[in-house]
Amino acid sequence: MNHFEHSRRQFIQTCGGGAAALYLGGCATSGPVVSDQPRTAEDFAIEGVNRARWPELADVAIGRMRRVRADYGDIRLIESRVQRVVARDRRIDDLSDSIDAGYGIRVLLHGAWGFAAGSVFSADGIRETTDHAIKVAKASATLMQKGVRLANEPVHRASVVTPFTIDPFTVPLDEKCALLIDTSERLHERKGIAQSRGFLWAQRDLKYFASTEGSAIDFNLLATGGGFGATAVGDDGFESRHFQLPYLRMGYEQVEAADFAGQAPFVADQAVEKLLAKTPAPGQYDLVLDPEHLALTIHETCGHPSELDRALGYEANFAGTSFLTPDKLGRLRYGSEHVSLVADNTQARGLASTGFDDDGVACQRWPIVDQGKFAGYSTSREVATRIGEPRSRGSCRADSWASVPIVRIANVGLEPGGKTLEGLIADVRNGILIGGMGSFSIDQRRYNFQFGGDCFWEIKNGRRGAMLKNVIYQGITPQFWAACDGVADRDHRRQYGFITCGKGQPMQSGWMTHAASHARFRDASVIHAGVGGAI
């Protein structure tokens, strides 16, 4: 997961948005203010996003690709709607509702890819964009060594809908604003809190996928998320604490169940408590990590290195490669026998659980690490054939109509063990319990990592003690997972997800969920990162 600042690029690549489209409203117009030229019909597109016509428009693209005898082609027509409510310091800082609609057309011609995206929903617009994609593929074909071959996939005709109880877009905005302002007020009630932030987020994607092979899949996908945090300022600096509502494929019911009002006093208290907390001496500690924290650890140290495109060098110029090279598949000991990491894109509520990926491949469940042994990759139809796998794992996704599908981390989760949190702590003489996500950084092959957290407590002789701060641990991926000697049971399991996993050029924001129960890691290196410490 990366965050970058290229502002222009971000606009071009990552607008979000999409919903109930209006079609050809007849709005009265009056004289222009800025320009005195007469307004002409050409200023406005005539045809809007009419979803009833999508299969027909898709046929226009598919027909043109078949005519040039493309090896393969597909089109995704998408309308996305994103709503964000952001509160800061007792007030609403941002209220936005975005609709973003368009289509991406991908063509494989003579073993080379072309992709073009546009947003004019007319047969002419589709034709022009398809022809441009074909022109781009012809340019690519001049630069191929081996060429692309796709793994086989059955033809699918299906419809996918995210189950939900409450549609977040039907919840009145004033109710959402009131919830966040009330949460903020409760945070600021605590003396010492200087800053607060809260947000609610929802996205709906309506998508139609069609391929030259005959697949036609209709999607109605929903996701929600939110959270809040507070920063306390004291004589010696400032500290923050956060509450995260996971990004999941479900409705507003998760906001209603989360009880922001009830959580806020604890978050505020802990931010203030953290100001006075001790920084542990650098050294070796046993760590007990909570599910929210592990979601990030799993993402960075297991999710990314098990993307096959990275292992094959596709991301060498940007996100990086992987220490899990194909020669290690089925051979490398990645962790202890307690460590089974399973990719599950069929998991309920998981962000990558979309029924089918953007290659039109059915979502699946498969092992990444099986009882400590490296067992599998996340793949696409393109990269699966490069290592002789007969079928894609179906983990190839694009972040919008304007982006090309790429291999993405699946919903990779840590399989539950048989312990309880108390049991994990009871066997620790000198350790630290870490909750939530903090600073993170990892090398481009995913060996040398470093993680912080949101909250920390010392563990002394089997008991949880006082709060700590400035805890940063560092390790080498296979050594760290080899030191895992216990995982809590299924009752402790929670899902946390990401919608900002940066990968690809132009960069795309990937979505996936990582479920885990608490787990224990022996003898980890905690380094000094406090004021005057590291520097």
Place this chain on the structure above:
Amino acid sequence: MSIDLTSREKFDRIASFILDMSTADDVLVRFEDGHSATLRFANNEVIQNVSVRRARVTVEVSVGRRTGRAVANQLTRAALSHAVLQAEAMARLAPDDPEFMQTLGPQRYDDFPTHSPATANAKPMHAAQRVASVIEHCLSHDANGAGVLTNEEHVTGLVSSNDLYAFSRSTSAEFSLTAAIDDGSGWVMAKHRDINSLDHIGRAKTAVEKAARSRSPKRIPAGRYTVILEPAAVAGLVGPLVYSLGARSYHKGTNALSGKLSSAVIDPRLTLRSHPSNGKLLGEPFAQDGLPHRDGDWISKGVLTRLHFDRRTALEHDAMATARPGAIVLDFHGPAAGSVDDLVRETEKGILVTNFWYIRDVNPSNLTITGMTRDGTFLIENGRVVGALHNFRFHESPLHAFNCVTAATAPMESVTLERDKMLLPAMKIEEFNLSSVTEF
């Protein structure tokens, strides 16, 4: 798929349609339209070749002290009308904002060139031809090349009911290459308005040479070393410093620079400033919110002289609001070394760093950051590069490192994956904390 972007006249008419239609007290229209083409290659062949046309209209309206914002991307009357109605409905449901600000009024913008026709008009086959020569160079040196060539053209327009008006048309082009030979890798990256100024062949040669020199890296222990940071690596340290210039967090006390205005924060030979009109940078005349980008110092000869005030914080502190710091230049006032090679020649023992990667905050209260070296880390002995090294993790703060500078070059182009383009010197820094080593 037309790549003729929206003209100023058409933007004017779309904006006036929205202003006319809205019944809100205050309206701001932001319009963006862009085309970008990206050819991406790896293992010396194309893995992705994309061409995207994308527009977006943001309508922000206020009713009394309440604000709502809707975004549309369909340029139909229906979609634009829907956005106006949606924004107004949101504004009516929003609570009164105690920090409410009216939309910005008219501004004066500096006029400088931001557009290159060669970049705007580059076709897929032109890009393929450029990349072909890069791949040929890699193949002829047994190097495995992965990289990207991008050209983009954008239009941005802003209009408010308060008579703000801004319109710009700009281009950018980017080339980067990571070349691998055996276990060695080398990296280059360039960004420019004009696709013909990327020097892709010259840079490809540099990446391949670095890859060859990076082979068989030795592992030396972590520790504090004298380092020579190329301008791309210096960007990793400058970024957090630039982010700390915000007045809002400064005055709340949640900023490492809090309380240090008019104090020395870095070496007195260093000046950090914005220079949007500099032709080597990718500055814009105005920011997203319509505030002008202007030339000016932030840190002058080591002393923090100016903060970035957003409009609200400026009002509270009776200061002038400015656009976020962009188009950054870091000047070195001492006797400048001519090149990175000159810095190497004057170094008895040290480590040369091409680039840092995955840079993150560790301790925001003293700006400690961490990250990894990447694609070219070398050992220097007696004024010469004597071999490649395993990559290191570092822990440093610019507030520490920029007080340990012993030599530097004049500012050079610094383009990285994690920051906007800047002009930065290569620097020799003592006691740099390389805190651990990785496996390659």
